[in-house]
Amino acid sequence: MKFFIDTASLSQIKEAQDLGVLDGVTTNPSLMAKEGISGEDRVRRHYVDICNIVDGPVSAEVIATDFADMVREGEELAALHPNIVVKVPMTRDGVKALKHFSGKGIRTNCTLVFSPGQALLAAKAGATFVSPFIGRLDDVSTDGVALIESIRTIYDNYSYATEILAASVRHPMHIIQCAEVGADVATCPLSAITALFDHPLTTIGLEKFLADHRKAASVKA
Ligand code: E4P
Numbered sequence: 001m002k003f004f005i006d007t008a009s010l011s012q013i014k015e016a017q018d019l020g021v022l023d024g025v026t027t028n029p030s031l032m033a034k035e036g037i038s039g040e041d042r043v044r045r046h047y048v049d050i051c052n053i054v055d056g057p058v059s060a061e062v063i064a065t066d067f068a069d070m071v072r073e074g075e076e077l078a079a080l081h082p083n084i085v086v087k088v089p090m091t092r093d094g095v096k097a098l099k100h101f102s103g104k105g106i107r108t109n110c111t112l113v114f115s116p117g118q119a120l121l122a123a124k125a126g127a128t129f130v131s132p133f134i135g136r137l138d139d140v141s142t143d144g145v146a147l148i149e150s151i152r153t154i155y156d157n158y159s160y161a162t163e164i165l166a167a168s169v170r171h172p173m174h175i176i177q178c179a180e181v182g183a184d185v186a187t188c189p190l191s192a193i194t195a196l197f198d199h200p201l202t203t204i205g206l207e208k209f210l211a212d213h214r215k216a217a218s219v220k221a
Pocket of ligand 1: 006026027028131135136167169
């Protein structure tokens with residue numbers, strides 16, 4: 001499974017990149033705003049800065065909501081850097097835009113997906129990635145991981161190439177559950193990725209190995 005980091009923070013992206021397990025980045029307008037990035041030029045420079053850190057897909061979301069403007073904005077975003085993936089919302093115009101971009105060889109990420117039917121439409125339109133928001137479903141007492149499982153079945157039934165990018169991941173168990181049901185990618189906060197490293201028995205085991213090594217060395221001396 002690929003790991004993307006879900007942030008616009010350059011320091012967090014660098015930290016995740018240094019871990020050696022990062023495959024890409026997703027952003028959205030809220031994450032850009034959180035970092036204080038605003039204005040078209042500033043936003044676009046920030047995308048390029050991210051692309052220069054991570055050699056993998058970097059999702060840049062269109063702000064336009066009608067087809068013609070989405071196409072114009074998406075093509076401009078795609079021209080910024082070869083790593084850019086144009087992120088398009090799951091709307092009627094969005095699906096038309098996905099189809100357009102797919103015909104032009106521009107990679108896309110269909111965002112704000114909350115149902116198997118929406119994921120089916122995104123795949124039919126040729127989306128490169130589909131982003132089911134599992135945490136936001138859990139927030140409204142609906143099983144987010146079950147949605148990933150359902151999309152996996154549908155895509156496998158018809159051999160759709162669209163990759164399932166589990167989004168709105170909140171904690172390490174989401175990552176494990178998504179891996180169990182066959183998500184292709186999980187986009188996660190840095191904290192959820194780093195939490196995977198830790199286990200108390202690893203810490204205790206390593207302390208014991210090192211203590212035994214020191215003991216043996218002192219006996220020999
Ligand atoms: C996906 O690409 C989105 O940026 C993101 O995962 C949304 O997560 P949230 O529900 O934590 O805002």
